[in-house]
Amino acid sequence: MSARDSILAAVRANRPQGKHPLPDLPAFPLDDGGDRTGFFLNNLRAMGGDGVREGEVADLLAVRFPEATVIASAVPEHPGNRDLTHVTHPRDLADVDVAIVRARFGIAETGSVLLVDDALIVNAVAYLAQHLIVLLDPADILLTLQDAYRRPEVQWHHYASLHTGPSATADIEGVLIHGAQGVRSLTVLFRPSDTPISYPSASRPAQ
Amino acid sequence: MSGADEQRTAPDGLPALLHEELRAADDGGARGADGERLSHGEGTSRPLRSLPPEPQPRGAKLYHRRPVDHNEAAQRFIDAPRHAQMHDERLWDLRQKRDRQMHGIAEWEELRELASSIKQHTLANLGDYLEQFETQAKANGIHVHWARDGAEHNRIVHSILADHGAKSLIKSKSMLTEEVGFRDYMAGVGIEVVETDLGERIQQLDDEAPSHIVVPAVHKLRTDVAQVFADTLGTDPANDDVHYLAEQQREKTRPLILDADAGMTGANFAVAETGTFVVCTNEGNADLSANVPPLHIASIGIEKLIPRIADLGVFIRLLSRSALGSPITQYTSHFRGPRVGGEMHVVLVDNGRSARLGEPDFWQSLKCIRCGACMNTCPVYRRSGGLSYGATYSGPIGLILDPTFNRKRYSSLPFASTLNGSCTNVCPVKINIHEQIFAWRKALAESHDIGVGKQALMKAAGTVLSHPRLYRAAITTAEGALKLLPDFMVTNPLNSWTARGRDMPDAPRETFHQWYERTNGGREDEA
Numbered sequence: 001m002s003a004r005d006s007i008l009a010a011v012r013a014n015r016p017q018g019k020h021p022l023p024d025l026p027a028f029p030l031d032d033g034g035d036r037t038g039f040f041l042n043n044l045r046a047m048g049g050d051g052v053r054e055g056e057v058a059d060l061l062a063v064r065f066p067e068a069t070v071i072a073s074a075v076p077e078h079p080g081n082r083d084l085t086h087v088t089h090p091r092d093l094a095d096v097d098v099a100i101v102r103a104r105f106g107i108a109e110t111g112s113v114l115l116v117d118d119a120l121i122v123n124a125v126a127y128l129a130q131h132l133i134v135l136l137d138p139a140d141i142l143l144t145l146q147d148a149y150r151r152p153e154v155q156w157h158h159y160a161s162l163h164t165g166p167s168a169t170a171d172i173e174g175v176l177i178h179g180a181q182g183v184r185s186l187t188v189l190f191r192p193s194d195t196p197i198s199y200p201s202a203s204r205p206a207q
Numbered sequence: 208m209s210g211a212d213e214q215r216t217a218p219d220g221l222p223a224l225l226h227e228e229l230r231a232a233d234d235g236g237a238r239g240a241d242g243e244r245l246s247h248g249e250g251t252s253r254p255l256r257s258l259p260p261e262p263q264p265r266g267a268k269l270y271h272r273r274p275v276d277h278n279e280a281a282q283r284f285i286d287a288p289r290h291a292q293m294h295d296e297r298l299w300d301l302r303q304k305r306d307r308q309m310h311g312i313a314e315w316e317e318l319r320e321l322a323s324s325i326k327q328h329t330l331a332n333l334g335d336y337l338e339q340f341e342t343q344a345k346a347n348g349i350h351v352h353w354a355r356d357g358a359e360h361n362r363i364v365h366s367i368l369a370d371h372g373a374k375s376l377i378k379s380k381s382m383l384t385e386e387v388g389f390r391d392y393m394a395g396v397g398i399e400v401v402e403t404d405l406g407e408r409i410q411q412l413d414d415e416a417p418s419h420i421v422v423p424a425v426h427k428l429r430t431d432v433a434q435v436f437a438d439t440l441g442t443d444p445a446n447d448d449v450h451y452l453a454e455q456q457r458e459k460t461r462p463l464i465l466d467a468d469a470g471m472t473g474a475n476f477a478v479a480e481t482g483t484f485v486v487c488t489n490e491g492n493a494d495l496s497a498n499v500p501p502l503h504i505a506s507i508g509i510e511k512l513i514p515r516i517a518d519l520g521v522f523i524r525l526l527s528r529s530a531l532g533s534p535i536t537q538y539t540s541h542f543r544g545p546r547v548g549g550e551m552h553v554v555l556v557d558n559g560r561s562a563r564l565g566e567p568d569f570w571q572s573l574k575c576i577r578c579g580a581c582m583n584t585c586p587v588y589r590r591s592g593g594l595s596y597g598a599t600y601s602g603p604i605g606l607i608l609d610p611t612f613n614r615k616r617y618s619s620l621p622f623a624s625t626l627n628g629s630c631t632n633v634c635p636v637k638i639n640i641h642e643q644i645f646a647w648r649k650a651l652a653e654s655h656d657i658g659v660g661k662q663a664l665m666k667a668a669g670t671v672l673s674h675p676r677l678y679r680a681a682i683t684t685a686e687g688a689l690k691l692l693p694d695f696m697v698t699n700p701l702n703s704w705t706a707r708g709r710d711m712p713d714a715p716r717e718t719f720h721q722w723y724e725r726t727n728g729g730r731e732d733e734a
Binding site: 002003004006007008010011012013014015016017018020021022023025026028043046047048090091094109110111112117123124126127128144145146147148149150154155156157158159160161162163164165166167168169170171172173174175177179180181182183 | 293297300313314317318321324325327328330331332333334337338341347348353354355359403404405406409422423424425427428429432449450452453454457460461464465466480481483489490491492494495497498499509514516517518519520521523524531533534535536537538539540541542543544545546555557561562564565567570
């Protein structure tokens with residue numbers, strides 16, 4: 001018998017007794033105090049990220065990262081100087097100082113942003129860069145994590161990652177370090193998007 | 208209980224700090240963008256003051272065919288006071304952060320109940336969900352493999368690597384790969400494996416197993432890490448600043464990540480509905496491992512399945528809150544298929560799980576989502592260190608998982624518990640951990656897998672505990688016995704509670720029942 005068939009046979013033979021129905025998932029309410037963007041920003045900052053309500057990408061770069069020389073942009077709002085569409089190996093992005101990407105949506109409950117493969121162009125840029133700027137349309141901030149998991153974005157893409165602040169570790173004596181293996185900082189900039197994205201259906205058809 | 212068990216609060220109302228010097232009001236590194244102190248971890252912009260080194264206590268000594276002696280290793284851990292204190296306080300700190308998160312969510316208990324029910328349902332229908340996951344994953348272009356045991360898993364991964372001519376592999380933390388001896392196997396076939404999680408990398412470089420399933424090097428002090436890095440990475444042995452150490456690891460690991468032939472991750476959840484697997488990390492290392500090399504292999508235990516993508520809305524809300532006391536991990540990544548030009552493999556691993564499913568007393572342990580909350584709250588774990596268990600899984604969850612892998616070797620572990628039930632109370636998927644610990648004691652006694660002393664004690668305890676009146680008589684005399692009996696009888700080796708390092712507790716002046724009668728249930732004044 002193949003490993004597959006013997007494992008499947010074993011879990012079926014050893015099925016636990018009793019009824020174990022799959023529960024329905026209630027939608028739990030969350031009070032954002034009537035200020036969803038403020039709630040989002042507070043939760044983002046509590047996880048070590050930062051948020052800016054308005055402004056140009058170029059100004060943010062000039063103020064926050066004046067020393068940055070290699071800018072990789074995956075958004076039309078800023079040209080950058082490292083082309084992401086012609087990368088032969090992700091390692092070629094190891095020298096990127098700042099990457100600029102757009103989030104599909106944000107989550108107020110946790111201060112998270114969803115980054116997906118299509119928008120990143122090269123997935124690894126969101127981790128190899130030293131700093132990350134994330135553009136987010138404030139109209140795309142969902143209230144709860146539960147809401148996020150009812151959206152097509154999390155299930156449609158081959159790669160979709162919720163980022164909540166920058167990379168972090170507290171593995172040595174509990175001391176918090178930002179910039180463990182990934183980006184050292186994450187800044188969300190509110191910028192409405194003029195290119196709406198639609199998904200064909202709630203579930204991606206099998207290829 | 209030590210003083211550390213009390214809820215400690217700093218002047219700003221947030222949980223107290225582990226490091227006294229971080230109390231300074233002007234320390235910028237500990238604050239977020241809005242100036243508030245970050246409470247999901249401890250930050251400082253300054254080096255902590257240097258301490259003279261205390262040698263790190265090592266884990267349990269392993270002998271062929273002999274049970275692990277948890278007591279002996281735990282005693283050595285306690286004998287290193289600075290290690291023992293930091294360990295105890297750091298883990299209690301995590302427990303307090305978890306409590307703060309829990310109190311912020313009105314539906315917490317409902318979420319635990321949902322998580323438990325979803326897992327029970329999945330396990331009761333695991334064959335169907337595994338097949339559904341396989342179908343979906345294959346449709347998305349993922350290669351799906353099945354491994355009956357650890358050896359088969361290692362052979363499969365080796366053959367995938369060999370097919371690609373891969374000689375180096377970067378990986379993120381995975382308890383499953385610890386369980387199956389993955390790194391040892393790969394060393395034997397000449398493939399270089401590099402752990403990329405900071406804690407796990409420290410443990411790999413020190414040739415030590417992880418001592419905790421979430422914070423692998425939590426038993427080490429920064430002086431230990433400085434020594435390990437000096438010996439293996441050539442860093443300054445005199446510099447034990449945590450920022451310096453973390454930065455050194457980042458800089459030294461980055462080239463290995465960039466040049467690796469393949470990447471490996473585990474998975475926290477595998478979604479049958481969509482064929483997605485989910486990896487939750489804080490450092491960004493799993494996403495680098497998955498997204499930089501052209502080949503991504505994920506090793507997934509078959510118990511990681513959940514039915515629906517929407518179920519993640521329950522589990523992700525519970526996982527990091529229970530583990531670290533943060534509302535979510537910095538990264539929650541969903542993999543549904545290979546990236547353009549890349550290749551993705553999933554290995555579904557049984558390794559004893561299907562057999563455990565058939566054990567009525569123990570199958571619920573398969574609900575575990577590896578958050579470590581039971582370890583953080585356990586008074587025995589906090590004071591003995593994870594390596595004293597001499598097993599892949601330590602702490603309360605380890606006590607009930609390890610004997611399933613090797614009944615004889617881990618026969619003494621279910622006794623490393625006070626059965627206080629705190630583990631069960633904090634478990635986000637409501638595993639009845641302390642009841643299973645007791646059930647293991649019974650099972651091991653019945654199969655004569657434990658020593659004579661523990662068997663005799665179990666029998667006596669069983670008789671006394673099953674007869675309430677005998678029990679009350681026994682505890683009424685406990686104080687008298689402790690006072691009158693010569694010490695050699697109280698600390699008789701037959702009394703397995705009084706190993707070295709466990710003093711016999713002071714017996715209370717009167718029992719609850721005596722107090723209740725005397726004061727009419729507390730309604731009358733205390734005399």
